[in-house]
Amino acid sequence: xxxxxxxxxxxxxxxxxxxxxxxxxxxxxxxxxxxxxxxxxxxxxxxxxxxxxxxxxxxxxxxxxxxxxxxxxxxxxxxxxxxxxxxxxxxxxxxxxxxxxxxxxxxxxxxxxxxxxxxxxxxxxxxxxxxxxxxxxxxxxxxxxxxxxxxxxxxxxxxxxxxxxxxxxxxxxxxxxx
Numbered sequence: 001x002x003x004x005x006x007x008x009x010x011x012x013x014x015x016x017x018x019x020x021x022x023x024x025x026x027x028x029x030x031x032x033x034x035x036x037x038x039x040x041x042x043x044x045x046x047x048x049x050x051x052x053x054x055x056x057x058x059x060x061x062x063x064x065x066x067x068x069x070x071x072x073x074x075x076x077x078x079x080x081x082x083x084x085x086x087x088x089x090x091x092x093x094x095x096x097x098x099x100x101x102x103x104x105x106x107x108x109x110x111x112x113x114x115x116x117x118x119x120x121x122x123x124x125x126x127x128x129x130x131x132x133x134x135x136x137x138x139x140x141x142x143x144x145x146x147x148x149x150x151x152x153x154x155x156x157x158x159x160x161x162x163x164x165x166x167x168x169x170x171x172x173x174x175x176x177x178x
Contacts, residue, residue: 024097030137067091
């Protein structure tokens with residue numbers, strides 16, 4: 001009995017923050033296998049598997065150590081006109097992690113957790129967003145989305161983007177602060 005108790009005492013417990021960092025790493029591996037976004041040029045890409053739900057990947061910014069992305073379907077929320085579901089992602093090249101910084105699924109983060117939430121609430125919210133991202137990436141892989149299906153989309157600069165200004169970075173900033 002004491003040997004099993006001492007064996008359990010030697011196994012380190014994973015904190016919620018540690019769990020979240022592990023989730024970021026798992027999502028990085030999933031996203032890299034699907035689209036290798038660090039190698040994509042800034043722009044808009046569509047992945048179509050013939051099911052009527054085209055996936056849109058916006059490479060918003062490419063930096064030396066990070067890539068800013070938006071992942072969404074080519075669908076709009078009829079009430080807001082925003083893409084829904086939509087996830088803004090930050091890919092950390094050196095740390096091999098991807099973080100869902102903002103998910104739009106009908107409500108803004110302030111509506112969900114308030115303007116000044118306690119740290120535990122922020123961690124919980126990030127865990128929910130990044131768990132959603134992990135499940136979505138698994139689903140996309142099962143449906144057949146990936147690099148072989150990804151095609152660049154040329155948007156006419158004179159006409160507005162049908163899914164908002166997110167590919168320019170302007171929509172992302174307003175969405176994150178709205």
